[in-house]
Amino acid sequence: MEQVEQKQLTPDTFIQGVKDCIPTLLGYISIGVAFGVVGIASGISVLEVFLLSMLVYAGSAQFIFCGLYLAGAPVTAVIITIFIVNLRHLLMSLTIAPYFTKYSTLRNIGFGTLLTDETFGVSVVAAGKEGRLGGKWMDGLNITAYTTWIAACTIGGVIGQWLPNPEKWGLDYALVAMFVALLVLTLASIPKEKLMHYIKLILIMVFSMYGMLYFMPGHLAVLLSTVVVATIGVALEK
Amino acid sequence: MTTSIAMVLLILGCALVTWIPRILPFILVKNMKLPKIVLRWLAYIPVCILSALVIEGFFKKDSTIVTVQWINILVFIPTLLVALLSKSLSKTVIAGVVTMAGFRFFFS
Known part of the structure; x- marks a missing residue:
């Protein structure tokens, strides 16, 4: 590092x-x-x-x-x-x-x-x-x-x-609120020029979660969506 | 303050399957170098996992269809604003809990 x-x-x-x-x-x-x-x-x-x-x-x-x-x-x-x-x-x-x-x-x-x-x-x-x-x-x-x-x-x-x-x-709701804060803090440490890329991924995440929830329980959707969207993140990198 | 052998064994079983995924990468990564592409992929994991955990609460599965949990989205907005403005974990948690308690008090 x-x-x-x-x-x-x-x-x-x-x-x-x-x-x-x-x-x-x-x-x-x-x-x-x-x-x-x-x-x-x-x-x-x-x-x-x-x-x-x-x-x-x-x-x-x-x-x-x-x-x-x-x-x-x-x-x-x-x-x-x-x-x-x-x-x-x-x-x-x-x-x-x-x-x-x-x-x-x-x-x-x-x-x-x-x-x-x-x-x-x-x-x-x-x-x-x-x-x-x-x-x-x-x-x-x-x-x-x-x-x-x-x-x-x-x-x-x-x-x-x-x-x-x-x-x-x-x-x-304390748990979710904590995730919101951690997400914001993580995004705050990302370089400005990459921020839009990450926002795009979060939007993709909304659709991914919504779609996957039709087929599987929430915890599995979290896991699979993370793997899929992180892969999309690498694929869409410039 | 009671328990049974069966319950302790069940808890130990759950502990074991929780422990292995937690420690395995720490043992493996120590003994080998991860390829660059994997490191780039891993860089996306925090944002993905945290946003997935937040977004999970926006939806609820009702037998066949997935519905939107409007109350969670309404509470999410002020929670997000407090997170953005304060950049503070404890303030965000308090804001989220208080807003949720308020919504539940008035709308249910």
Whole structure:
């Protein structure tokens, strides 16, 4: 990766990673609490909410887990669906991994294990600005997000025993709002002359998603549309 | 605070299939160089995946047809504006949640 010399770079420290995670925490907390509440409402225990958030650590997959569990889906169906829902992490890891080749395999497994939509978003914005990512910074970001997520889900599970219907409070929209902000921040780091190209791709994405939703569930449409539109992006490059 | 062996095994199964796609690229990329064309393709992934996740909420599948979720699009507009103007994650999230709660309060 090329280094951008003139700009002041983010220090590669754990504490800087923690700081850069803070803006996303509101999202983690509201979604985590919402998940805990939904989990309890769909009949899983607080301990299971805790285990899911610690071991699966993926918002959308955890929600889908509850939905499938409530619907009484067979074990294989649950596992295959979770696999497909989270397959987008493969693309995210593939995007982030090239920045960390100088670190040991063990550290790399650590970076990958704690990768989420949000830490991916934050690190992509940082990488877009500076052309590099630091390992200690990444650990700070990841571990802050991870511990906050587990705490928020578990607290949500406890609250869930009293509060039904988290959707009423608009908390489910926190996730989408976070994606909107991350998208805008990612676009902000793209060179001006390429911006129209990206806007065009986003318009193509609208049609791609709409069309694909006729044939497949949303999580699969996200995955396939991403692959297709990124390929179109390369093909339309000048 | 209870669980069963079957449930723990199910959660572990889900954990495993989530973990593998997350770490695999980190192991592979470390041990080989990606071709230039793949790197160019990967450069589009962030914008594509984030916009797909946002756009997913615009539509809803009703048995056979895909319908537009107008409320989500209406809430998206102020959320986007706050994101563009503030360039701040936390402000955008607050704006989105408050707008959504407001819409649900008045229109449902």
